[in-house]
Amino acid sequence: MKILAWLAIMIVLFASAFVGKVPIQLSELLEMSSIDSTIFYQLRVPRLILAFLSGGILALSGLLFQTLFRNPLTTPFTLGISGGATLGAAIAIIFGYHSHFLGFSTISLFAFIGALLTVALIYYFSKKLHSTTDHRLILVGIALSFFFSALLLILYYLSDFEESYLILRFTMGALDTVGYSDTVPLLFGTFLIITVAYFFKEELKLLSISYEFAYLRGVNVERVMLSMFVIISLSVGLLVSITGPIGFVGLIIPHIIKLFYKHSADKLFFSSFVAGGIFLVLCDTLSRALPTVSEVPVGIITSLIGGLIFIYILVSKE
Secondary structure, three states: OHHHHHHHHHHHHHHHOOOOOOOOOHHHOOOOOOHHHHHHHHHHHHHHHHHHHHHHHHHHHHHHHHHHOOOOOOOOOOOOHHHHHHHHHHHHHHOOOOOEEOOEEHHHHHHHHHHHHHHHHHHHHHHHHOOOOOHHHHHHHHHHHHHHHHHHHHHHHHOOHHHHHHHHHHHHOOOOOOOOOOHHHHHHHHHHHHHHHHHOHHHHHHHOOOHHHHHHOOOOHHHHHHHHHHHHHHHHHHHHHHHOOOOOHHHHHHHHHHHHOOOOHHHOHHHHHHHHHHHHHHHHHHHHHOOOOOOOOHHHHHHHHHHHHHHHHHHHOO
């Protein structure tokens, strides 16, 4: 059964690279100077890798955050990280920072700085609240999201037509890429989140039962949660700075995985990561396959499909 599942995954990933406005001839792929070969290896394959890694990071971060905060609705969006990154990107666009620095887009750099500042703010409030296990910290993240949204609207108001379009395009989330420059940072982000998940594997298993139980078993709950929160947030911030905010992946994939596998969170890392990657690849493939004048941003597709799936999951549990 597992062999068939992996075979199906390989077929989906391989087929996805051939979907797009320009048809690719399989016979042309070995001719490196051909247009089909250039499109395939410089556009389609990097985009496929970007989609898979992005979906994996979002799904795994959702699983980890939901376990840490013991709240099934906790995601990088509800904690304000995506909002901070989006605001940082908008500031770069408004003030005309459209260049590149050390090979990276300044818009992406500002987005990452926005995510980092959000993490710093939440860390500060966690100290003020004297707890990272309190639901008030989630409320702080939601409050920051609304605050960032208000600032973003002000920037919309101050922007011209071109700047408004760039900001809107970023907020929709997209996987457009040329070459492999964007996949390298995401590989680092993937390494970060997978490493922290496995390093705190036993602690997560205890935390999934209760904070009190973990404390009685000798876990420094505050330190573990704060360490994991910061590292996961850095990984997600790195992702959002490249792709923009892509919603619902981190929310619905952990719920779907838990429907099929009745295990604790520490045994769902791999399946969540792979399922998130496959889901985003499928959504991106659909965005390229739709008969529209231009490609529909993948963030719109994930929100449409994810919203319907999440409603179905909620209704089916009643």
